[in-house]
Amino acid sequence: MTITTLFDNNAAWAAQVEAEDPGFFRRLGQQQAPEYLWIGCADSRVPANQIVGLAPGELFVHRNVANLALPTDLNMLSVLQFAVQYLQVRHVIVTGHYGCGGVQAALRRVELGLIDNWLQPLRAIAEANADTLAALDGEAARVNRLCELNVVQQTRNVAATPIVQQAWRAGRALSVHGWIYALSDGRLRDLGCTVDGPEQLEPAQRMQAGA
Numbered sequence: 001m002t003i004t005t006l007f008d009n010n011a012a013w014a015a016q017v018e019a020e021d022p023g024f025f026r027r028l029g030q031q032q033a034p035e036y037l038w039i040g041c042a043d044s045r046v047p048a049n050q051i052v053g054l055a056p057g058e059l060f061v062h063r064n065v066a067n068l069a070l071p072t073d074l075n076m077l078s079v080l081q082f083a084v085q086y087l088q089v090r091h092v093i094v095t096g097h098y099g100c101g102g103v104q105a106a107l108r109r110v111e112l113g114l115i116d117n118w119l120q121p122l123r124a125i126a127e128a129n130a131d132t133l134a135a136l137d138g139e140a141a142r143v144n145r146l147c148e149l150n151v152v153q154q155t156r157n158v159a160a161t162p163i164v165q166q167a168w169r170a171g172r173a174l175s176v177h178g179w180i181y182a183l184s185d186g187r188l189r190d191l192g193c194t195v196d197g198p199e200q201l202e203p204a205q206r207m208q209a210g211a
């Protein structure tokens with residue numbers, strides 16, 4: 001496959017979409033109104049729209065290595081603010097996946113360079129759950145459990161942002177979900193850590209309106 005194949009694929013795809021739904025691109029060019037923000041891993045095997053069967057215009061997407069939602073990440077925060085404040089999404093979905101290379105790298109404690117800075121929060125989650133992870137049999141099981149623990153933590157990170165808390169104070173219905181995807185069967189699972197309002201967060205993470 002050469003790089004020009006991608007343009008050929010694109011032309012074929014655009015023609016097919018337009019044939020199935022005439023005017024699709026013209027309408028989409030006028031506005032986007034997605035109900036969902038997806039925060040997922042950059043892994044090529046976890047293509048957001050395809051997994052949940054959504055068309056262009058239906059899913060706002062942010063992806064990075066190991067689906068982190070860090071309060072210091074201007075990129076993630078800008079996506080989150082735009083999605084919540086301007087696009088008025090109803091759901092933010094943090095989606096991890098089993099066998100995540102970023103999570104595995106964090107557990108292995110081998111120096112990789114720049115990316116070690118990015119993976120540091122994963123090492124902190126592993127440290128905080130050292131007993132749980134040590135009790136598991138084998139590296140794959142530990143990686144997969146840390147993938148789940150990471151999603152739960154990132155879900156709470158999103159819920160703790162001023163962006164989400166302001167939306168709740170304004171009476172907006174906004175849910176933050178934590179899901180995980182299995183490469184082995186293509187299925188998503190809900191990790192049951194949805195946060196719908198500030199009362200579901202630790203007291204230290206709840207903010208009052210400022211002056």
Ligand code: ZN
Nearest residue numbers: 041043100101
């Ligand atoms: Zn990954």
